[in-house]
Amino acid sequence: PVLVVDYGAQYAQLIARRVREAHVYSEVVPHTLGVAEIVARNPAAVILSGGPASVYAENAPAVDPALFEAGVPVLGICYGFQAMAGALGGTVARTGSREYGATVVELTASGDLLADAPPQQTVWMSHGDSVQAPPEGFEVLATSPGSPVAAFEDRERRLFGVQWHPEVKHSVLGQKVLERFLYEGAGLEPTWTPGNVIAEQVAAIRAQVGDARVICGLSGGVDSSVAAALVQKAVGDQLTCVFVDHGLLRAGEAEQVEQDFVAATGVDLRVVDAADRFLDALAGVTDPETKRKIIGREFIRVFEQAAREIVAEAGGDEVRFLVQGTLYPDVVESGGGEGAANIKSHHNVGGLPDDLQFELVEPLRTLFKDEVRAVGLELGVPEAIVWRQPFPGPGLGIRIIGEVTADRLETLRAADAIAREELTAAGLDRDIWQCPVVLLADVRSVGVQGDGRTYGHPVVLRPVSSEDAMTADWSRVPYDVLARISNRITNSVPEVNRVVLDVTSKPPGTIEWE
Ligand code: XMP
Secondary structure: OEEEEEOOOOOHHHHHHHHHHOOOOEEEEEOOOOHHHHHHOOOOEEEEOOOOOOOOOOOOOOOOHHHHHOOOOEEEEOHHHHHHHHHOOOEEEEEEEEEEEEEEEEEOOOOOOOOOOOOEEEEEEEEEEEEEEOOOOOEEEEEEOOEEEEEEEEOOOOEEEEOOOOOOOOOOOHHHHHHHHHHHHOOOOOOOOHHHHHHHHHHHHHHHHOOOEEEEEEOOOHHHHHHHHHHHHHHHHHEEEEEEEOOOOOOOHHHHHHHHHHHHHOOEEEEEEOHHHHHHHHOOOOOHHHHHHHHHHHHHHHHHHHHHHHHHHHOOOOEEEEEOOOOHHHHHHOOOOOOOOOOOOOOOOOOOOOOOOOEEEOOOOOOOHHHHHHHHHHHOOOHHHHOOOOOOOOHHHHOEEOOOOHHHHHHHHHHHHHHHHHHHHOOOOOOOOEOOEEEEOOOOEEEEEOOEEEEEEEEEEOOEEOOOOOOEEEOOOOHHHHHHHHHHHHHHOOOEEEEEEOOOOEOOOOOOOO
């Protein structure tokens, strides 16, 4: 792998992504990893990330100069660039002239790193210290107003560095710099492709699972679907998938999993129709958190029951493995992913009781979301699933404000289907993060339709744009699209006589209403 050494910047993951976009496999490792451990991983190249520290700070993470003697090509970025310069005898100074944001750098030599770059390029800078003089053996490739040495390389030793952040999109030719380092600097081939990922994972799953049986909880979302499809490809009918239909799904979703997904992948699927059970458990409940807890609890019970049945049919403890759709960002965020994996409580089948002990199969542990999608497409998972927008586990149960009943679910499903159809027809699916449709079941308002007075319920459209759902803004959906949605809903869903638009960002609003 290409190892991205994380100096505590939020950029390390981004660098790893960009390397993979160049079709080279990469992983993030903490800066506390010693040179011996780094070398032991046999890296094809090492990238030192940016970081918040100043190389002068008291406890600034240092770079062990031994790294540069290991014969591994290294690229230093921002802090990593300065630490590299310092460790090899260059001069790093705190000049007081900070550079932050878009900056133009001038090429002074092309070298390997900037070979086909134009004389000037706009890059993204974020630093206080700067490299004044390069270490011996290095050629200066670029300068900027605040950085006498903005890029350098030592072609002999395959050591490279840039003061700017090539991984961010604001560095216009940033990806090019990373690619030059990977392909020319480190001599790597762009072989990390969905096809190769699949071949690798299939082999790994077979090695892990052997002849044992595997179960997987399908939610209809991207991650669990692609994980299941991979395991299916690896061990075929040793896999049984369980899909709990809690009756809180949108129109067509259960069918998508039951028919399209099964047809595309050939998985052995058990659908547990538990709609009545969930409705019974939710009867009379209006408090959002109580609803969530009930749905979560029932979900686990139903899944557990199905798992026990599968175990019993297979004759005892032959079912040893549980598939989880854990992604790489979760792994990195929970501390680098070394050692034994735990079932995370926020996963759909999380919180499984201790007496159902499974070992985890996590074939997406090394992948980012966009890679999961690419792998899914390559495996033939239906596009409607691969490109599915986020949908909460508790489903429509938290989009009916008030008690959840079968009639209300039917009303909301009809309104939601229209909204989704029109947003898709307008080509907005990839611009919008998701668009909850919310039924205000306890609110009524007066309307007029034909010659008659109506006294119906409003639905709320909540289209949002977001990067990660932590923050969001309301999407500026064109008025004519909103008009079509509103007309169609009020004309064809009898209980609804008003459509309103939620124009609140997150914060202060959350994306879902409950
Ligand atoms: P909020 O409403 O907190 O939602 O702004 C953020 C994102 O998370 C989704 N969401 C959930 N996803 N189980 C899930 O799998 C849940 O219980 C859940 N609640 C909210 C929501 O749709 C949005 O994408």
